[in-house]
Amino acid sequence: xxxxxxxxxxVTLTKGLPVMLNCTxxxxxxxxxxxxxxxxxxxxxxxxxxxTDNKRTEHQGFYATLHKSSSSFxxxxxxxxxxxxxxxxxxxxRYGSSGxxxxxxxxxxxxxxx
Amino acid sequence: xxxxTQTPKFLIGQEGQKLTLKCQQNFNHDTMYWxxxxxxxxxxxxxxxxxxxxxxKGDLSEGYDASREKKSSFSLTVTSAQKNxxxxxxxxxxxxxxxxxxxxxxxxxRLTVL
Numbered sequence: 001x002x003x004x005x006x007x008x009x010x011v012t013l014t015k016g017l018p019v020m021l022n023c024t025x026x027x028x029x030x031x032x033x034x035x036x037x038x039x040x041x042x043x044x045x046x047x048x049x050x051x052t053d054n055k056r057t058e059h060q061g062f063y064a065t066l067h068k069s070s071s072s073f074x075x076x077x078x079x080x081x082x083x084x085x086x087x088x089x090x091x092x093x094r095y096g097s098s099g100x101x102x103x104x105x106x107x108x109x110x111x112x113x114x
Numbered sequence: 115x116x117x118x119t120q121t122p123k124f125l126i127g128q129e130g131q132k133l134t135l136k137c138q139q140n141f142n143h144d145t146m147y148w149x150x151x152x153x154x155x156x157x158x159x160x161x162x163x164x165x166x167x168x169x170x171k172g173d174l175s176e177g178y179d180a181s182r183e184k185k186s187s188f189s190l191t192v193t194s195a196q197k198n199x200x201x202x203x204x205x206x207x208x209x210x211x212x213x214x215x216x217x218x219x220x221x222x223x224r225l226t227v228l
Contacts, residue, residue, distance in 0.1 A: 009154065032215060043118070043219040044157075044204070089156060093215050100145060100208045100215045101172075106156040 002027045004092045006105035013080050014113050021075040021108045023064075023090030032093035033066055033073040034102065039086045047088075048075070085112045116141035118220035120205050125225045129197040135190045135223045137205030144210040146188040147217065150174055151202040160203075163188055164210065192225070199227040 003026045013019055025031060032051040038044040050057045050066045050073065057064055062077050075088060087107045094101040118139045127133045139146065145164050149157040159172030161180035169180055179191040188205060202224050206217040 034216075036219075041221075043221045045219070046216050049216065100210065100217070101147075101159060101162065102215075102217060104149075104157040106154055 002029075002092055002094050002103050004090050004103050004105040006090055006108050008108045009106070010109045010111065012111045012113065015082055016079050018078050019076065019080050019084075019110065021088055021090075021110065023073045023075065023105060024071050025073065025090075025092045026071065027092060029095045031066065031068065031071075031073075033064075034091040034093070035062070035064060035073070035075050036089040036091060036104075037086050038089065038107075044089060080110070080112045082112050082114065085110060116143075116218070118205055118207060118218060120203075120220040120223050122223060123221070125223055127192075127195040127225065127227050129195060129227060131195045131227075133192040133195055133225070135192075135203050135205075135225075137188045137190075137220055138186055139188075139205075139207045139218075139220075140186065141207055141209075141218060142185070143207035143218070144185070145208045146182065147206040147208070148172075148178075148180060148188065148190045149204040149206065151204055151222070157204065160190065195225075195227040197227055199225065201225050 005024045034049045035047040036044040037047045053068045089107045090105040091102040121136045147162040148160040158174045163182040202222045205220040208217045
């Protein structure tokens with residue numbers, strides 16, 4: 001069945017350094033991937049989405065490229081800020097008979113230190 | 115823009131108790147969702163509804179009931195709270211047309227069972 005894998009549970013970085021959060025997926029359908037960000041005690045919010053192979057998508061300094069050949073949609077940023085500390089979820093659109101269901105990874109907690 | 119409201123924000127129950135969580139959205143979205151968020155397990159779909167009076171089971175529906183009384187509201191009932199259970203329940207909604215597939219989330223209800 002469809003699945004999403006995020007390999008890092010916790011990533012700790014110093015402010016100003018680059019970051020890459022891993023996301024790989026499995027599906028037999030055409031993939032549609034999402035990154036959601038959840039700050040402490042807040043609602044998850046959409047950060048990025050893509051269904052186009054090999055095209056970089058960007059928002060708020062974060063970027064990701066869907067690579068169908070490697071089934072990946074890694075999230076990157078060139079210089080992290082303290083305000084980027086949050087929980088990041090990768091999600092895959094799940095095809096079915098009804099509704100726009102998503103399958104979520106377990107999440108990666110990004111902690112940025114001064 | 116719209117907003118999703120969840121009540122209560124915090125819910126403390128006793129083992130075996132029946133507990134109800136409520137969600138309201140003013141996006142005028144057709145589909146609404148209930149997720150359970152546990153640390154290290156991501157977001158797991160409990161129930162969803164594609165229109166008023168519709169109910170569809172998710173991956174984690176056992177132990178829960180749901181009700182979509184009208185388009186703007188979706189409630190979730192924990193039929194028998196489990197001792198020492200702690201989780202966050204997130205409500206979401208989405209548009210059913212177009213190619214957005216984005217889900218909008220509420221801030222969550224935090225459940226603690228004593």
